[in-house]
Amino acid sequence: MNRVEHVMGFPVSLRIDDEGGGSRMDETADALFAWLREVDARFSPFRPDSEVCRYDRGELRLPQLSADLTEVLDLCEQYRIATGGAFDVRLPGRPLDPCAVVKGWSVQRAAELLTAAGARRFILNAGGDVVVSGGPWRVGVRHPEHADQLCTVLELTDGAVATSARYERGDHIVDGRTGRPATGLLSLSVVAASLTEADATATAAFAMGPEGVDWAAARPGCEVFAVDAERRVRRTAGFPVATVAA
Known part of the structure; x- marks a missing residue:
């Protein structure tokens, strides 16, 4: 199965390589994309009627929030504390x-829908952030300055990779400690067991600037590939770079 839809402002592609499954996998894919559309409606900071916006305006109090939003806000607070306020x-x-937490969290939940339905070999790509199962799968990381080039290719069997960078949306990630855009890195990719962890860690580390590379690398189960503002590459020893066939 191959399927692509535009959800939450970016393309989401799903590929399932399991044999069989038929209509059951079609129904699961329907449920997956329905879930992502629901997340967009409930968590978007750009929709005045979303739960996030209503909470921000004071129309909802903490006891009235959904369990999902409560979980997301708890995760946000964990990363704020862990980064000393850089991620906020x-x-x-x-x-x-x-959004920096919602994207990875929701796409990881979508991948869990696939697993619960019996899918074993799949790749789910949400705007460049990827969850895989039953690999090996090869995933390219875009060069931060040349859209038609890759700066690395990694190989994953089960897990996730997320990248934070300046090339798509400019200097949109802000260091909460200074209130200024984070410009110390060009891109930073994190591999982790879940996209919840990979995506939030990548964004949080990017907000911290160069010091965020070591911070992310010290988090349990995380591997890092980063390019700083001076075009220097930093990579942890366990980052799963794909081998090139002879």
């Missing part, structure tokens, strides 16, 4: 924006 979804003068 409540920047002064700006609306609440938990």
Whole structure:
């Protein structure tokens, strides 16, 4: 099965390589994309009627929040504390924006729908952040300055990889400690067991700047590939770079 839809502002592609499954996998794919559309409606900071916006305006109190939003806000707070405030979804003068956690968290949940339905070999790509199962799968990481080139290719069997960078949306990641855009890195990719961890860690580390590379590398189960503003590459020893066939 191969399927692509535009959800949450970016393309989401799903490939399932299991034999059989038929209509059951079609139904699961339907449920997966329905879940992502639901997340967009409930968590978008750009939709005035979303749960996030209603909470930010004070129309909802903590006891009234869904279990999902409560979980997301708890994760946001964990990363804020862990980064000393560099990662912060409540920047002064700006609306609440938990997207840096919501994306990875929701796509990981979508991957779990596939696993629960019996899918064993799949790749789910959400705007360049990827969850895989039953590999090996090869995943390319875009060069931070040349859109038609890759800076590395990794090989994953089960797990996730997420990249934070400046090339798609400019200097959109802000260091919450200073209130200024984070410009010390060009891109930073994190491999972890789940996309929840990989995506949030990549964004949080990027907000920290060069010091975020070591911070991310010290987190249990995380491997890192980064390019700093001076074009120097930093990579942890366990980052799963694909071998090139002779």
